[in-house]
Amino acid sequence: MTHLIVATHGKFSEEIVNSAAMVFGEDENTHVVTFLPGEGGDDLVAKYQAIIAHLPENEPVLFLVDLFGGSPYNAAARVATERANTDIVTGISLPMLLECLDAKDSSSLTELVETAKEVGVQAVKSFRQPEPKAVQSKVVNQPVQTVKSSTPLNGHLNIALLRIDSRLIHGQVATSWAKAVKCEAIFAVNDEVANDDLRRELLLQIVPTGLKGYVIPVEKAIKVYHNPKYTGKNILWLVTNPTDIVRLIEGGVKVEKVNVGGMTYKEGNKPLSEAVTVNKNDVEAFKKLIDLGVELTMQQVATSSKVEVTKAKLDAIQF
Structure with a gap:
């Protein structure tokens, strides 16, 4: 299981985790770190280390932070350099966080990082320039794929x-x-x-x-x-x-x-x-x-x- 540490400038981390809970539900293995005015990199490192100290030894940790090169990222990099099974993904968004919540229990840290990066890009859409989606339809006019099941078919969906x-x-x-x-x-x-x-x-x-x-x-x-x-x-x-x-x-x-x-x-x-x-x-x-x-x-x-x-x-x- 991979633990998530969500860290951002201000209280954005708290609010995005709260928003994710509305969709996914509460998750005890997702941890929030805020970076408030007057705090510095050492404060962030201390917060990160306090969370990690309560985790099982060598348990995978993925930091989801806002800005590449920002203080939450830089402090996370200091921790990740000294700790195995730890990585960082920048540009956190709600779709990225939701996908990570869904995949973290069944994916390796490497797989979860790739998922976060992929979703972070795919989630960007335009209303005026929507991407074509051949699988969508206004009416049912073609069959969908059949579920492989040992249950006898009963003539219905x-x-x-x-x-x-x-x-x-x-x-x-x-x-x-x-x-x-x-x-x-x-x-x-x-x-x-x-x-x-x-x-x-x-x-x-x-x-x-x-x-x-x-x-x-x-x-x-x-x-x-x-x-x-x-x-x-x-x-x-x-x-x-x-x-x-x-x-x-x-x-x-x-x-x-x-x-x-x-x-x-x-x-x-x-x-x-x-x-x-x-x-x-x-x-x-x-x-x-x-x-x-x-x-x-x-x-x-x-x-x-x-x-x-x-x-x-x-x-x-x-x-």
Whole structure:
């Protein structure tokens, strides 16, 4: 396992690690070092050494710092020169940090350094000059790759995860959930967004390289689910509300579990959790799903614990 030390000028290191926690969750092996006015290189070295002193001997350490040649980098170089299994990557960004968090437990230090450098470059995008992405599509018009599985095919898509998330495809989905469920494609299922050219294209731009992305209405999703040529495809499904899940089930889509992620506040909504707010229609739809035997659990990020949604919790909401 590689330990990460995030060090920057000012409190940027604290805030970028806090931002990463919103997507990836808390990570006890990621350490923050700030460089504040009045401090010097020796202060940084002391902070670095205090962290390393509590790590297992010779445990790999990767410094992620802001500026090449800046004080956080120079102090890290002093430490790395005297310590094996230690390296530094400059130009830290949120995509770089998220990728390192995801890969650090399964990669060597050398591999993690290459990952950080590669992601740091690939994460730079332009809205006006988007890179072509042949794997994205507005409609399902071609099959995705088949999952190799010993499970007999049942004539339907495999729902790797059905998640309620008001934002549909966004950074957390691209960097965390898609990897956690090992999907081959992402369905963003919503009638309104599927008919909005701008919103649809913005969502498709976020789909990770190597995956197919589709923004489709509910009825289209039902038809694709029943199309035998997609049998065995492992798909991450995203919807914005539980009512659409009821519609999917009524259309013959087999749903056993629902992951309730984020439902943003709208006027009149009541909180079900810190990240989930609901209206009367949502509550009734959730109750119907429970009656249908669907397991409902709230989970903000892939690494956080699941919290069951029960009728008792729903009944406690007062409108």
